[in-house]
Amino acid sequence: MSNKVSRLPYYLGSLLLAFLFCLRFSITTSFLFNIQGEDSAMFYLMGKSWTEGYLPYVSLWDHKGPLIFFINSLGHLLTGTKLGVFIIQTVSLSFFVYFTFLTFRKRFSDLASAGLVVTSLFWLGCSYEGGNLTEEYLLPFLALSIYLTYNWLEQCKDGNKEHNPWNAFLLGFILGFSFLTRLTNALGSCGMMLGIGLILLVNQRWKNLLWNVVAYVAGFLVITAPFVIYFQAHGALHEMMFGTILYNLTNVEFTANKTIANGPGAANFIKFCILAINSLGLILVSLYSFIFVKEKRESALVWFLASLFLSLWFLKSNMSAHYRTLAVPFFTVLIIELWDLRSHMPKAIPTVIALGLIALPLFQTGKKLLDYGVYFDNSEELTAAANYVRETVPEEDMDAFVQYQGSQGIYLLLDVVPCYHNYSFQETQAGKSPVLAEDVVKEFSTCKAKYILSRGNDGLIRDILDTKYEPLPSRKCKNATYTLYKRLED
Secondary structure (H helix, E strand, O other): OOOHHHHHHHHHHHHHHHHHHHHHHOOOOOOOOOOOOOHHHHHHHHHHHHHOOOOEOOOEOOOOOHHHHHHHHHHHHHHOOOHHHHHHHHHHHHHHHHHHHHHHOOOOOHHHHHHHHHHHHHHHHHHOOOOOOHHHHHHHHHHHHHHHHHHHHHHHOOOOOOOOHHHHHHHHHHHHHHHOOOHHHHHHHHHHHHHHHHHHHHOOOHHHHHHHHHHHHHHHHHHHHHHHHHHHHOOOHHHHHHHHHHHHHHHHHHHHOOOOOOOOHHHHHHHHHHHOHHHHHHHHHHHHHHHHOHHHHHHHHHHHHHHHHHHHHHHHOOOOHHHHHHHOOHHHHHHHHHHHHHHOOOOHHHHHHHHHHHHHHHHHHHHHHOOHHHHHOOHHHHHHHHHHHHHHOOHHHHHHEEEEOOOOHHHHHHOOOOOOOOOOOHHHHHOOOHHHHHHHHHHHHOOOOOEEEEOOOOHHHHHHHHHHEEEOOOEEEOOEEEEEEEEOOO
């Protein structure tokens, strides 16, 4: 890999692996499937609408940062369909594959590194939930930063404590990227930056520490500032901040209250922990290295803080599978750290653990593939519901249509933009924020919508439906019954 010519096979191999993975696993964007999904459909609808002049958070609201909508808008501009998003996903994942390969190659042969990269993709398959979610777009940046951090930690053992500010810039960029998607996604990278800062502090590298702080802030600002300026210029900065941060403060509290005792139960908790072993296991390995391997204490500190921050969020979250995506890049670190421990403990122990880390995702992902599409495939119900709307709502009234508490994919099937900015999972979203609940009721009280499609969970607006709308004949759509409400004329 000493020149551009010799690197070409690695680039092409990375692209091929990424393409094959997205083709099979990203079922909400892959052209092999016709599945809308939930969050993926929402992000694409928001992005598509943005290209058509609708302003996020004002015209359409969601509690994610604007960057995920921007990525989907770029995808829509590329091809006019979800294929553009699929292309972006493939390119993004190919960089993750490439940087992961480079990191493995610091310890292993090309062939072994390639095999471990494939194992990393199987780990990704364990946490992948349909594709086009916020975490996957962070993977290449995390993989690159782990590669740079690993290189620096190797130099630290030789006495070179000067940390390249460009890596701090990248870690700041990751923080900004997370701020503009889901802020908790940055916890692992924040742990890395804290560990790097502590090492510089202990070694009294004051000038280098200052430049790293400046670079970290610059990395954060270079990605966040354009979005802040854009929404400020459009008079919607408060709306963006509410959707990006303020609402999610209550959402995090709500999510944290649904953990072990109140949430998925002991069996699912144990399974989640097993599949989050790339971060949870790295805590234990780093602790062992810090205590028993003197020359690895600095690297152990960085990886301990990174995995600790990430793991604490996992255990305090509602344990959604896609959260674990952010632990996948640390599989690289875990394998290398275990490999290095062979000379500090009986060789059989790290070898057996490493083999288990390779076998587990192969088994779990293979099992998942047997019914992967079934979990996300709501196409039959959505198609039936969309046909119900087409047959009932006149074409000229489609711009006055909104769905209440249902899948956002229906808007894509109907090729319409909902007439209310509170257009998705209104009861669920409002249940986490009194401010949003009040806004939902206020918006639906305007009766701007001529037709409202409901699946029955409509307690917040029940009085409005009873007094301002008349129910039309309901229709059974697979497992749910839908009812269209038509506004009463004055």
